Amino acid sequence: MSYDKHWVPDNFPCACLVTASSDHQGGRQLQYANAYAEKMLGKSRQSLVGQTLTDLLTPASNIMFDTYLLPLLLHEGVCEEVMLDIQCAEGQVIPVVANATLTDGEEGYIYWSLFNATRRNQLDQELIRARRQLEEHSEKLYQLSVTDELTGLVNRRQLKRRAEQLLAQARRSQSPVSVAVLDIDNFKQVNDTEGHLAGDEILKRLADVLREHARASDVVGRYGGEEFSFVLPDTCESDALMFARRLHELVGRIQIGGRPLTISIGVVSSEQLKQSINSYETLFELADRAMYEAKESGRNRTLAARP
Amino acid sequence: MTACRDYGVRVLDQKDIADRNNVRFIGKGERLLMLAHGFGCDQNVWRFMTPAFTSTYRVLLFDYVGSGHSRLSAFSVDRYSCLEGYAQDVLDICEAFDLQDVSFIGHSVSGVVGLLAALEQPYRFRELVMLGPSPCYLNLPPDYQGGFSREDLEQLMDLMDKNYIGWANYLAPIVMGDDAPDELTGELSGSFCSTDPLVARTFANATFFSDYRHILPRNRHPTLLLQGRSDALANPSVGEYMYQNMPGSQLVTLDTEGHCFHMSYPNKVSAEVLAFLSR
The missing domain is CATH 3.30.450.20 (PAS domain)
Structure with missing residues (x-):
């Protein structure tokens, strides 16, 4: 050619x-x-x-x-x-x-x-807009999926997820993590005598106190019913017990039927366990058991787990 | 009851940081030059200039987390939303390799990053060299002309998005969520000038919408400001502003065009840098 x-x-x-x-x-x-x-x-x-x-x-x-x-x-x-x-x-x-x-x-x-x-630019603009909308929706859905609707604290799923992240970090830096489980004393009676709405109100007020008491690095969530849990990074057992003592005082300022609200708390620190078994599940179970022992021995108190 | 230990001391693992920031050492010499790339690309931008240094200096090259061959999974929007996060990369590397007396050479936004690092841990640095730096890209009338209006910079964010649409993972971070494995979200990390859209957006935001003019007077290190004669990202008045406000600084204007003069005119730039280093 x-x-x-x-x-x-x-x-x-x-x-x-x-x-x-x-x-x-x-x-x-x-x-x-x-x-x-x-x-x-x-x-x-x-x-x-x-x-x-x-x-x-x-x-x-x-x-x-x-x-x-x-x-x-x-x-x-x-x-x-x-x-x-x-x-x-x-x-x-x-x-x-x-x-x-x-x-x-x-x-x-x-x-x-x-x-x-x-023309390609118009399509790109549209795609950018769609992406931003998708981002917003996905953020909204994510927030819904990790939040406890009544109290606004994180829910059980997120509590577990965040706890596992904190424990993984703590294992790397070899620092202790404590878990506290707390439960309102005689909550069934509140619900029975004052009604469920009043019960919900108590849960919300307690959640506010817990949120305020938590440090920025702590995670606090509603585990279910009237049971809540803290995950406390960089906290050994003695610090966790101090934290719990202060919590009893603050919670006591909430009044139900003229009487201060009381809670029972169980705490455990990851130092108590061998590293291989200090999963959140194990720590929660130990703290939960300590919390029930606190109830059995008279309520309105904190017990440390003795694995 | 167990006594609480002091957990404040962080010990950085050298191999971990080297891998995270793709740290490389080249050249031989008593003194160490640390070369920090700017927004957009990775350590390869230095390849035109390094031959001038390697016979007399030991040269450290690295990629910020999110750029080049760094470890993408170490990226967090929180940390890298402001330049202090990038300065922490510099300090992490200094700490992991126990570096002192470093001559820091930063292109573009890395000028300010270097200054932030030097203010945080002055003892690690000997001097600073800034190529085409700017403490603020925004026009803030009446006293300061960074070169761009807010609208210009918002258009930049759009333009970046449009350029990333063609990339396979434009929608991936949303569709897969942040738990997506590295190998899916990270496939684009590793190419010279293209980073993950989220990374690029975060870096661009930290770079172009910030204002670090207030830290300039705190400079305590000898500093060379190298300014291109015609540079849209750092116009001559920006260089003059920095020189006026940074104690210990000297300003050299090169007869060059464009912002990447370390790539376009490597010989001119390295000659000035070498003269400053051996002053």
Whole structure:
């Protein structure tokens, strides 16, 4: 096949540009623009040559150019399908897909082809919007799935999950974690005499006290019914007992039927166990058993588990 | 009852940090240069410049968590939402390798990252070199022209998103949740200029919407500010502002175009850096 004089860049339906290689003018200075580029940019070839690519890009596209496109081009010699916004005459902005190659040698040039991507851009915008909505929905659903509806504390599932994370961290840093399980004393009577709504109100007020008493790194959740649990990182048994003592005082400020609310607490510290078995399940079970012993020995007190 | 031990001391495992931040040492020499890449790419940006250093200096290269061949699972939005998180990467590396007297060379946002690290643990650093740095990319009239309006930078976030749509994992973090295994969410980590969309977005936010002008006067290390003559991300007035506000700094303006002058004009840049290091 012989060369045809019509096969010139001016006939290509995309903007073809050539810029000087990067060590001359930072890869920016325009040396050539085809007819399509003139039409798309609304500028004559004479005025384009000598301008820099930077002049043609929006500020956001200039950042993309400098932090992504050009480094990629210099490193790999080629880059494909980079979305940019071109600043045209009369303030119009046209989204384009840019491809570029870098030629070797002393007198290297960068060859650019820019394709009008107005419609693809609309689709992208829609996809971004959809993604953001999806993100928001998924965040909302996640929050619902980890929260106890009545008290706003984390639920049993999340309590277990967070506890396991804290225990894993603690094993690495070889620091102790304590677990406290607490249960309202005689809660059945409250429900029977005052009604379930009053019972719910007590649970909410207790949850507020627990939330306030927790340090930022602690996890506190509702295990179920009138049973709650704390996971206390960096806390040995003596600190956990101090924590529990203070909790009794604070909870006592809640009044039911003219009498202070009381709770029974069981605590256990991971130091009490061999590392291989100090899972949350084991710790919870031990603290739970200690809590029931506290109930049996008269309620309104804390007992430490003795595994 | 068990006595409480002091658990405050953190001991970093060298192998763990080396792997997390893809730490590499090249070159031979008494003194150590730590090269920190900026937003967008990874340690490979230095490959044009390192040949000028390796015969006389030991050079430490690394990737911030989330970039290059770092360990993507170590990324957390919380930690890396502000530049202090990136500075902690620098300090973690210094601690794990027990480094002192480091000459820190940071491109772009890593200039401020280096300053944050040097303010936190001054004894680890000998001097700072900042290539095309900026303490704030926003225009905050009337006194400061970072170069960009808030709207420009919001468009940048959109543009980044559009460029990441083509990537397989654009929707993956949402669809799979944050419990998704590394090998599914992390398949793109490892390419030179493309990072995970969430990582890139977080890094871009930390870089472009922050304002660290207030820390400049606290600088105590000899500092070279290298400024390109024409750089959209750090215009000459930004370099001048930093020079005026940073004690111990000197400003050199290079006749270069663009922000990646360490890649485009490696010889010009390394000559200035070497002159400063051996001053």
